[in-house]
Amino acid sequence: MRTLFSRFHPTHSRFRLISMVHSKPQPASNSKVLVFGAGNFGSCLASHLGDSQHEVYMWAREEKIVKHFNLLHRNPVYLTDHSFPLNITAVGPQMPHRNLINSVDVLLFAIPTQFLRATLQTLRPSLDIDNLPLLIFVNKGIEVDTNALTLEIIADTCGAEIAKAATFISGPSFAKEIVERQPTSVSVASFTETEADKAAALFHQPHFRCYTGVDPIGIELSGALKNVYAIASGMSDGLGFQNNTRAMIITRGLSEMTCIGSAYGASPLTFLGLAGVGDLFLTCSSSNSRNYTVGYRLGKGEKLDAIIETLGSIAEGVPTTKGVKKIIDELGVQAPIASSVYDVLFSGKDTRAAVRELMELPPSRELELPPTAGEPARRLLAKLGLDTEQLNHLKHSNT
Ligand SMILES: NC(=O)C1=CN([C@@H]2O[C@H](COP(=O)(O)OP(=O)(O)OC[C@H]3O[C@@H](n4cnc5c(N)ncnc54)[C@H](O)[C@@H]3O)[C@@H](O)[C@H]2O)C=CC1
Numbered sequence: 207m208r209t210l211f212s213r214f215h216p217t218h219s220r221f222r223l224i225s226m227v228h229s230k231p232q233p234a235s236n237s238k239v240l241v242f243g244a245g246n247f248g249s250c251l252a253s254h255l256g257d258s259q260h261e262v263y264m265w266a267r268e269e270k271i272v273k274h275f276n277l278l279h280r281n282p283v284y285l286t287d288h289s290f291p292l293n294i295t296a297v298g299p300q301m302p303h304r305n306l307i308n309s310v311d312v313l314l315f316a317i318p319t320q321f322l323r324a325t326l327q328t329l330r331p332s333l334d335i336d337n338l339p340l341l342i343f344v345n346k347g348i349e350v351d352t353n354a355l356t357l358e359i360i361a362d363t364c365g366a367e368i369a370k371a372a373t374f375i376s377g378p379s380f381a382k383e384i385v386e387r388q389p390t391s392v393s394v395a396s397f398t399e400t401e402a403d404k405a406a407a408l409f410h411q412p413h414f415r416c417y418t419g420v421d422p423i424g425i426e427l428s429g430a431l432k433n434v435y436a437i438a439s440g441m442s443d444g445l446g447f448q449n450n451t452r453a454m455i456i457t458r459g460l461s462e463m464t465c466i467g468s469a470y471g472a473s474p475l476t477f478l479g480l481a482g483v484g485d486l487f488l489t490c491s492s493s494n495s496r497n498y499t500v501g502y503r504l505g506k507g508e509k510l511d512a513i514i515e516t517l518g519s520i521a522e523g524v525p526t527t528k529g530v531k532k533i534i535d536e537l538g539v540q541a542p543i544a545s546s547v548y549d550v551l552f553s554g555k556d557t558r559a560a561v562r563e564l565m566e567l568p569p570s571r572e573l574e575l576p577p578t579a580g581e582p583a584r585r586l587l588a589k590l591g592l593d594t595e596q597l598n599h600l601k602h603s604n605t
Protein backbone atom coordinates (compact mmCIF):
# COMPACT_ATOMS: atom_id res chain seq x y z
CA MET A 207 0.00 0.00 0.00
CA ARG A 208 1.62 3.31 -1.08
CA THR A 209 0.87 6.49 0.85
CA LEU A 210 2.41 9.90 1.36
CA PHE A 211 3.28 10.68 4.94
CA SER A 212 5.78 12.44 7.14
CA ARG A 213 8.15 10.06 8.87
CA PHE A 214 9.47 12.89 11.03
CA HIS A 215 7.47 14.59 13.71
CA PRO A 216 6.99 18.21 12.63
CA THR A 217 7.90 19.58 16.06
CA HIS A 218 11.39 18.12 16.19
CA SER A 219 12.49 18.06 12.62
CA ARG A 220 11.88 19.72 9.30
CA PHE A 221 8.52 18.52 8.04
CA ARG A 222 9.09 16.40 4.96
CA LEU A 223 6.71 14.42 2.83
CA ILE A 224 8.16 11.16 1.63
CA SER A 225 6.58 8.52 -0.55
CA MET A 226 6.70 5.28 1.42
CA VAL A 227 5.30 1.82 0.93
CA HIS A 228 3.33 0.39 3.84
CA SER A 229 2.42 -3.20 4.51
CA LYS A 230 -1.23 -4.19 4.38
CA PRO A 231 -3.32 -3.28 7.46
CA GLN A 232 -2.75 -5.84 10.19
CA PRO A 233 -5.66 -7.61 11.90
CA ALA A 234 -6.12 -6.78 15.60
CA SER A 235 -5.48 -10.45 16.43
CA ASN A 236 -4.92 -13.81 14.74
CA SER A 237 -2.46 -12.58 12.12
CA LYS A 238 -1.39 -15.05 9.46
CA VAL A 239 2.41 -15.31 9.59
CA LEU A 240 4.93 -17.14 7.39
CA VAL A 241 8.32 -17.67 9.05
CA PHE A 242 11.29 -18.36 6.76
CA GLY A 243 13.79 -20.57 8.57
CA ALA A 244 13.19 -23.43 10.98
CA GLY A 245 16.49 -23.22 12.85
CA ASN A 246 16.74 -22.26 16.52
CA PHE A 247 15.44 -18.74 16.04
CA GLY A 248 12.89 -19.36 13.29
CA SER A 249 11.35 -22.19 15.31
CA CYS A 250 11.47 -20.11 18.47
CA LEU A 251 9.67 -17.15 16.89
CA ALA A 252 7.13 -19.44 15.22
CA SER A 253 6.46 -20.87 18.68
CA HIS A 254 6.22 -17.41 20.26
CA LEU A 255 3.68 -16.25 17.66
CA GLY A 256 1.77 -19.54 17.74
CA ASP A 257 1.63 -19.14 21.51
CA SER A 258 -0.09 -15.76 20.90
CA GLN A 259 -2.83 -17.44 18.83
CA HIS A 260 -1.55 -16.32 15.43
CA GLU A 261 -1.89 -18.67 12.47
CA VAL A 262 1.72 -19.61 11.77
CA TYR A 263 3.43 -21.28 8.81
CA MET A 264 7.11 -22.14 9.12
CA TRP A 265 9.20 -22.80 6.01
CA ALA A 266 11.97 -25.37 6.44
CA ARG A 267 14.41 -26.26 3.69
CA GLU A 268 14.89 -29.71 5.22
CA GLU A 269 12.14 -32.17 4.27
CA LYS A 270 12.69 -34.26 7.40
CA ILE A 271 11.93 -31.21 9.57
CA VAL A 272 8.68 -30.50 7.67
CA LYS A 273 7.44 -34.09 7.99
CA HIS A 274 8.52 -34.60 11.59
CA PHE A 275 7.16 -31.22 12.70
CA ASN A 276 3.70 -31.70 11.18
CA LEU A 277 3.42 -35.18 12.67
CA LEU A 278 4.73 -34.56 16.19
CA HIS A 279 4.84 -30.74 16.66
CA ARG A 280 8.51 -30.98 17.49
CA ASN A 281 11.60 -29.89 15.57
CA PRO A 282 13.94 -32.91 15.24
CA VAL A 283 17.08 -30.75 14.84
CA TYR A 284 16.65 -27.47 16.78
CA LEU A 285 15.03 -26.82 20.20
CA THR A 286 14.43 -30.57 20.30
CA ASP A 287 13.02 -30.55 23.86
CA HIS A 288 10.30 -28.04 22.99
CA SER A 289 6.73 -29.02 22.21
CA PHE A 290 5.30 -26.50 19.70
CA PRO A 291 1.78 -25.03 19.66
CA LEU A 292 -0.61 -26.91 17.38
CA ASN A 293 -1.44 -23.84 15.26
CA ILE A 294 1.94 -23.96 13.48
CA THR A 295 2.21 -25.75 10.14
CA ALA A 296 5.60 -26.53 8.62
CA VAL A 297 5.90 -25.98 4.85
CA GLY A 298 8.73 -26.78 2.42
CA PRO A 299 11.27 -27.81 1.35
CA GLN A 300 10.19 -26.05 -1.87
CA MET A 301 9.60 -22.29 -1.65
CA PRO A 302 6.04 -21.60 -0.45
CA HIS A 303 3.49 -21.03 -3.24
CA ARG A 304 2.75 -17.39 -4.14
CA ASN A 305 -0.87 -17.86 -3.01
CA LEU A 306 0.34 -18.49 0.53
CA ILE A 307 2.84 -15.61 0.34
CA ASN A 308 0.14 -13.21 -0.82
CA SER A 309 -2.39 -14.38 1.75
CA VAL A 310 -0.23 -13.79 4.83
CA ASP A 311 -0.14 -10.62 6.93
CA VAL A 312 3.50 -11.06 7.94
CA LEU A 313 6.68 -12.52 6.43
CA LEU A 314 9.32 -13.12 9.08
CA PHE A 315 12.88 -13.95 7.99
CA ALA A 316 15.03 -15.98 10.41
CA ILE A 317 17.68 -16.99 7.90
CA PRO A 318 21.43 -16.44 8.42
CA THR A 319 22.66 -13.34 6.57
CA GLN A 320 24.87 -15.22 4.10
CA PHE A 321 21.81 -17.07 2.69
CA LEU A 322 19.33 -14.20 2.69
CA ARG A 323 20.10 -12.76 -0.76
CA ALA A 324 19.36 -16.06 -2.55
CA THR A 325 16.15 -16.55 -0.56
CA LEU A 326 14.88 -13.04 -1.33
CA GLN A 327 15.79 -13.38 -5.02
CA THR A 328 13.61 -16.49 -5.22
CA LEU A 329 10.82 -14.84 -3.26
CA ARG A 330 10.69 -11.48 -5.04
CA PRO A 331 8.51 -12.50 -8.04
CA SER A 332 5.80 -13.59 -5.58
CA LEU A 333 5.72 -10.29 -3.66
CA ASP A 334 2.95 -7.83 -4.55
CA ILE A 335 4.04 -4.34 -3.51
CA ASP A 336 0.41 -3.16 -3.39
CA ASN A 337 -0.52 -5.98 -1.04
CA LEU A 338 2.72 -6.18 0.90
CA PRO A 339 2.90 -8.24 4.10
CA LEU A 340 4.69 -6.76 7.10
CA LEU A 341 8.35 -7.72 6.53
CA ILE A 342 10.45 -8.53 9.60
CA PHE A 343 14.14 -9.55 9.69
CA VAL A 344 15.95 -10.99 12.72
CA ASN A 345 19.34 -12.06 11.30
CA LYS A 346 22.47 -10.54 12.84
CA GLY A 347 25.26 -10.32 10.31
CA ILE A 348 27.03 -8.65 7.40
CA GLU A 349 27.22 -10.27 3.95
CA VAL A 350 30.79 -11.39 3.27
CA ASP A 351 31.46 -10.60 -0.37
CA THR A 352 29.63 -7.26 -0.45
CA ASN A 353 29.90 -5.99 3.18
CA ALA A 354 26.18 -5.36 2.77
CA LEU A 355 23.79 -4.91 5.67
CA THR A 356 20.44 -6.65 5.32
CA LEU A 357 18.84 -3.34 4.31
CA GLU A 358 21.07 -3.30 1.24
CA ILE A 359 20.43 -6.97 0.46
CA ILE A 360 16.69 -6.22 0.54
CA ALA A 361 17.14 -3.14 -1.66
CA ASP A 362 19.22 -5.13 -4.19
CA THR A 363 16.79 -8.03 -4.40
CA CYS A 364 13.37 -6.49 -3.73
CA GLY A 365 13.87 -2.77 -4.43
CA ALA A 366 14.32 0.36 -2.34
CA GLU A 367 10.61 0.80 -1.53
CA ILE A 368 10.40 -2.60 0.11
CA ALA A 369 13.69 -2.05 1.98
CA LYS A 370 12.34 1.18 3.47
CA ALA A 371 9.31 -0.71 4.78
CA ALA A 372 11.39 -3.54 6.29
CA THR A 373 11.55 -3.89 10.06
CA PHE A 374 14.45 -5.28 12.11
CA ILE A 375 14.24 -7.01 15.47
CA SER A 376 17.39 -7.44 17.52
CA GLY A 377 18.38 -7.68 21.17
CA PRO A 378 19.35 -10.07 23.97
CA SER A 379 17.13 -13.01 23.08
CA PHE A 380 18.35 -16.59 23.26
CA ALA A 381 15.80 -18.78 21.44
CA LYS A 382 15.80 -21.39 24.20
CA GLU A 383 14.83 -18.82 26.85
CA ILE A 384 12.06 -17.22 24.76
CA VAL A 385 10.27 -20.55 24.33
CA GLU A 386 10.48 -20.97 28.13
CA ARG A 387 8.69 -17.58 28.38
CA GLN A 388 11.55 -16.00 30.30
CA PRO A 389 11.06 -12.19 30.46
CA THR A 390 12.82 -10.77 27.39
CA SER A 391 13.04 -7.37 25.67
CA VAL A 392 14.16 -6.44 22.17
CA SER A 393 14.68 -3.42 19.91
CA VAL A 394 12.41 -3.09 16.87
CA ALA A 395 13.42 -0.55 14.19
CA SER A 396 12.43 0.55 10.70
CA PHE A 397 12.81 3.64 8.53
CA THR A 398 9.01 3.51 8.44
CA GLU A 399 8.10 3.91 12.09
CA THR A 400 4.54 2.66 11.63
CA GLU A 401 5.96 -0.65 10.38
CA ALA A 402 8.07 -0.97 13.53
CA ASP A 403 4.93 -0.27 15.57
CA LYS A 404 3.08 -3.06 13.77
CA ALA A 405 5.94 -5.52 14.39
CA ALA A 406 6.10 -4.52 18.06
CA ALA A 407 2.34 -5.07 18.43
CA LEU A 408 2.65 -8.51 16.81
CA PHE A 409 5.42 -9.71 19.15
CA HIS A 410 4.53 -7.91 22.37
CA GLN A 411 3.52 -10.25 25.19
CA PRO A 412 3.61 -10.04 29.01
CA HIS A 413 6.92 -11.95 28.86
CA PHE A 414 8.24 -10.23 25.69
CA ARG A 415 8.57 -6.42 25.53
CA CYS A 416 9.38 -4.50 22.36
CA TYR A 417 11.00 -1.05 22.22
CA THR A 418 10.69 0.72 18.87
CA GLY A 419 13.10 3.04 17.05
CA VAL A 420 14.00 4.57 13.70
CA ASP A 421 17.67 3.63 13.34
CA PRO A 422 17.62 0.31 11.48
CA ILE A 423 21.24 0.81 10.38
CA GLY A 424 22.35 1.10 14.01
CA ILE A 425 20.21 -1.86 15.06
CA GLU A 426 21.64 -4.00 12.28
CA LEU A 427 25.23 -3.00 13.04
CA SER A 428 24.68 -3.67 16.75
CA GLY A 429 23.49 -7.23 16.11
CA ALA A 430 26.30 -7.99 13.68
CA LEU A 431 29.12 -6.41 15.69
CA LYS A 432 28.23 -7.89 19.07
CA ASN A 433 28.86 -11.34 17.58
CA VAL A 434 32.50 -10.41 16.90
CA TYR A 435 33.03 -9.30 20.51
CA ALA A 436 31.24 -12.44 21.78
CA ILE A 437 33.96 -14.43 19.97
CA ALA A 438 36.63 -12.27 21.68
CA SER A 439 35.04 -12.76 25.10
CA GLY A 440 34.74 -16.52 24.65
CA MET A 441 38.37 -16.62 23.55
CA SER A 442 39.46 -14.81 26.69
CA ASP A 443 37.50 -17.21 28.92
CA GLY A 444 38.88 -20.19 26.98
CA LEU A 445 42.41 -18.93 27.60
CA GLY A 446 41.64 -18.91 31.32
CA PHE A 447 41.33 -15.16 31.85
CA GLN A 448 38.66 -14.18 34.32
CA ASN A 449 36.16 -11.46 35.21
CA ASN A 450 38.33 -8.34 34.86
CA THR A 451 39.29 -9.36 31.34
CA ARG A 452 35.72 -10.14 30.28
CA ALA A 453 34.50 -6.79 31.67
CA MET A 454 37.29 -5.06 29.73
CA ILE A 455 36.29 -6.80 26.49
CA ILE A 456 32.60 -5.95 26.94
CA THR A 457 33.30 -2.30 27.74
CA ARG A 458 35.98 -1.72 25.12
CA GLY A 459 33.86 -3.75 22.69
CA LEU A 460 30.95 -1.36 23.28
CA SER A 461 33.28 1.56 22.69
CA GLU A 462 34.51 0.03 19.41
CA MET A 463 30.96 -0.81 18.30
CA THR A 464 29.85 2.75 18.97
CA CYS A 465 32.81 4.21 17.05
CA ILE A 466 32.28 1.90 14.06
CA GLY A 467 28.54 2.55 14.06
CA SER A 468 28.93 6.29 14.41
CA ALA A 469 31.53 6.46 11.60
CA TYR A 470 29.21 4.33 9.47
CA GLY A 471 26.39 6.80 10.03
CA ALA A 472 24.26 5.23 12.76
CA SER A 473 23.16 6.99 15.93
CA PRO A 474 25.70 6.35 18.73
CA LEU A 475 22.75 6.13 21.15
CA THR A 476 21.50 2.99 19.43
CA PHE A 477 24.50 1.10 20.85
CA LEU A 478 23.30 1.85 24.38
CA GLY A 479 20.06 0.00 23.71
CA LEU A 480 18.97 -3.63 23.91
CA ALA A 481 20.34 -4.50 20.47
CA GLY A 482 23.68 -2.92 21.41
CA VAL A 483 25.00 -3.25 24.92
CA GLY A 484 22.10 -5.55 25.89
CA ASP A 485 22.96 -8.25 23.38
CA LEU A 486 26.70 -7.62 23.75
CA PHE A 487 26.47 -8.29 27.47
CA LEU A 488 24.33 -11.41 26.94
CA THR A 489 26.47 -13.08 24.32
CA CYS A 490 29.83 -12.09 25.83
CA SER A 491 28.91 -13.72 29.12
CA SER A 492 27.10 -16.96 28.28
CA SER A 493 28.22 -20.30 26.97
CA ASN A 494 24.71 -20.54 25.40
CA SER A 495 26.01 -18.15 22.74
CA ARG A 496 27.37 -19.92 19.69
CA ASN A 497 29.73 -17.04 18.94
CA TYR A 498 31.07 -17.08 22.51
CA THR A 499 31.47 -20.87 22.16
CA VAL A 500 33.49 -20.51 18.95
CA GLY A 501 35.83 -18.11 20.78
CA TYR A 502 36.01 -20.30 23.88
CA ARG A 503 37.01 -23.35 21.87
CA LEU A 504 39.61 -21.33 19.93
CA GLY A 505 40.99 -20.20 23.30
CA LYS A 506 41.22 -23.86 24.31
CA GLY A 507 43.33 -24.52 21.21
CA GLU A 508 40.84 -26.06 18.77
CA LYS A 509 40.97 -25.22 15.05
CA LEU A 510 38.26 -23.02 13.53
CA ASP A 511 37.24 -25.54 10.85
CA ALA A 512 36.75 -28.29 13.41
CA ILE A 513 34.70 -25.98 15.64
CA ILE A 514 32.38 -24.90 12.81
CA GLU A 515 31.92 -28.50 11.67
CA THR A 516 30.80 -29.65 15.11
CA LEU A 517 28.93 -26.58 16.40
CA GLY A 518 25.60 -27.88 15.04
CA SER A 519 24.32 -24.36 14.39
CA ILE A 520 25.38 -21.13 12.72
CA ALA A 521 27.76 -18.65 14.39
CA GLU A 522 27.10 -15.50 12.31
CA GLY A 523 30.10 -13.76 13.88
CA VAL A 524 32.60 -15.86 11.93
CA PRO A 525 31.75 -14.70 8.38
CA THR A 526 30.63 -11.32 9.71
CA THR A 527 34.13 -10.65 11.10
CA LYS A 528 35.38 -10.55 7.48
CA GLY A 529 32.82 -7.89 6.56
CA VAL A 530 33.53 -5.93 9.76
CA LYS A 531 37.26 -5.91 9.03
CA LYS A 532 36.64 -4.45 5.56
CA ILE A 533 34.32 -1.81 7.00
CA ILE A 534 36.81 -0.84 9.74
CA ASP A 535 39.60 -0.52 7.17
CA GLU A 536 37.42 1.52 4.83
CA LEU A 537 36.35 3.87 7.63
CA GLY A 538 39.82 4.12 9.17
CA VAL A 539 38.34 3.49 12.62
CA GLN A 540 40.48 2.13 15.47
CA ALA A 541 38.90 -1.19 16.49
CA PRO A 542 41.79 -3.28 17.81
CA ILE A 543 39.67 -6.03 19.39
CA ALA A 544 37.68 -6.65 16.20
CA SER A 545 40.90 -6.60 14.17
CA SER A 546 42.48 -9.16 16.53
CA VAL A 547 39.47 -11.45 16.20
CA TYR A 548 39.90 -11.24 12.41
CA ASP A 549 43.62 -12.08 12.72
CA VAL A 550 42.91 -15.11 14.90
CA LEU A 551 40.08 -16.41 12.71
CA PHE A 552 41.60 -15.78 9.28
CA SER A 553 45.32 -15.00 9.55
CA GLY A 554 46.36 -17.83 11.85
CA LYS A 555 47.32 -15.54 14.76
CA ASP A 556 47.79 -17.34 18.07
CA THR A 557 45.06 -16.39 20.59
CA ARG A 558 47.50 -15.68 23.44
CA ALA A 559 49.69 -13.52 21.20
CA ALA A 560 46.57 -11.57 20.16
CA VAL A 561 45.75 -10.79 23.80
CA ARG A 562 49.35 -9.80 24.56
CA GLU A 563 49.47 -7.45 21.59
CA LEU A 564 46.17 -5.83 22.60
CA MET A 565 47.47 -5.25 26.14
CA GLU A 566 50.73 -3.79 24.83
CA LEU A 567 49.04 -1.08 22.77
CA PRO A 568 50.08 2.41 23.91
CA PRO A 569 47.72 4.29 26.26
CA SER A 570 44.96 6.10 24.43
CA ARG A 571 41.98 8.32 25.12
CA GLU A 572 39.15 6.24 26.56
CA LEU A 573 36.07 7.66 24.83
CA GLU A 574 36.20 9.48 21.54
CA LEU A 575 33.76 9.34 18.64
CA PRO A 576 35.39 9.45 15.20
CA PRO A 577 35.01 12.66 13.18
CA THR A 578 34.00 10.81 9.98
CA ALA A 579 30.62 11.66 8.59
CA GLY A 580 28.78 8.46 7.85
CA GLU A 581 29.71 7.79 4.23
CA PRO A 582 28.49 4.12 4.12
CA ALA A 583 25.08 5.08 5.54
CA ARG A 584 24.89 7.99 3.11
CA ARG A 585 25.52 5.58 0.21
CA LEU A 586 22.91 3.18 1.57
CA LEU A 587 20.36 5.95 2.08
CA ALA A 588 20.97 7.17 -1.47
CA LYS A 589 20.27 3.66 -2.73
CA LEU A 590 16.99 3.75 -0.78
CA GLY A 591 16.11 7.20 -2.10
CA LEU A 592 16.53 8.83 1.33
CA ASP A 593 18.82 11.83 1.83
CA THR A 594 21.50 12.93 4.27
CA GLU A 595 19.22 15.36 6.06
CA GLN A 596 17.33 12.27 7.12
CA LEU A 597 20.58 10.61 8.15
CA ASN A 598 21.45 13.59 10.33
CA HIS A 599 18.03 13.45 11.88
CA LEU A 600 18.64 9.80 12.73
CA LYS A 601 22.04 10.54 14.21
CA HIS A 602 20.68 13.22 16.49
CA SER A 603 17.35 11.67 17.43
CA ASN A 604 16.76 8.94 19.94
CA THR A 605 16.66 5.54 18.31
N1 LIG B 1 19.38 -18.53 18.05
C1 LIG B 1 19.16 -17.37 18.66
O1 LIG B 1 18.98 -17.32 19.88
C2 LIG B 1 19.11 -16.11 17.87
C3 LIG B 1 19.46 -16.06 16.50
N2 LIG B 1 19.38 -14.90 15.84
C4 LIG B 1 19.76 -14.80 14.43
O2 LIG B 1 18.81 -15.51 13.64
C5 LIG B 1 19.44 -16.00 12.45
C6 LIG B 1 19.14 -17.48 12.34
O3 LIG B 1 19.79 -18.11 13.42
P1 LIG B 1 19.38 -19.51 13.98
O4 LIG B 1 18.01 -19.90 13.61
O5 LIG B 1 19.70 -19.49 15.42
O6 LIG B 1 20.43 -20.44 13.21
P2 LIG B 1 20.46 -22.03 13.19
O7 LIG B 1 21.87 -22.42 12.93
O8 LIG B 1 19.78 -22.59 14.36
O9 LIG B 1 19.58 -22.38 11.91
C7 LIG B 1 20.03 -22.05 10.65
C8 LIG B 1 18.84 -21.92 9.73
O10 LIG B 1 19.33 -21.49 8.46
C9 LIG B 1 18.80 -22.33 7.46
N3 LIG B 1 19.70 -22.40 6.32
C10 LIG B 1 20.89 -23.03 6.25
N4 LIG B 1 21.40 -22.91 5.00
C11 LIG B 1 20.49 -22.17 4.29
C12 LIG B 1 20.43 -21.71 2.95
N5 LIG B 1 21.40 -21.97 2.07
N6 LIG B 1 19.36 -20.99 2.59
C13 LIG B 1 18.37 -20.70 3.45
N7 LIG B 1 18.38 -21.11 4.74
C14 LIG B 1 19.43 -21.84 5.14
C15 LIG B 1 18.65 -23.67 8.14
O11 LIG B 1 17.72 -24.46 7.42
C16 LIG B 1 18.11 -23.23 9.49
O12 LIG B 1 16.73 -22.95 9.40
C17 LIG B 1 20.93 -15.68 12.62
O13 LIG B 1 21.22 -14.51 11.90
C18 LIG B 1 21.10 -15.43 14.09
O14 LIG B 1 22.17 -14.53 14.36
C19 LIG B 1 18.91 -13.79 16.43
C20 LIG B 1 18.53 -13.80 17.75
C21 LIG B 1 18.65 -14.95 18.56
Ligand SMILES: O=C(CO)COP(=O)(O)O
Pocket residue numbers: 346377378379380381433436485488489494495496497498520521522
Ligand atom coordinates in the same frame (compact mmCIF):
# COMPACT_ATOMS: atom_id res chain seq x y z
O1 LIG C 1 22.08 -13.27 19.26
C1 LIG C 1 21.81 -14.13 20.07
C2 LIG C 1 20.99 -13.88 21.26
O2 LIG C 1 20.56 -12.57 21.33
C3 LIG C 1 22.32 -15.50 19.87
O3 LIG C 1 23.69 -15.43 19.93
P1 LIG C 1 24.59 -16.55 19.24
O4 LIG C 1 24.28 -16.47 17.76
O5 LIG C 1 25.98 -16.20 19.59
O6 LIG C 1 24.15 -17.86 19.82
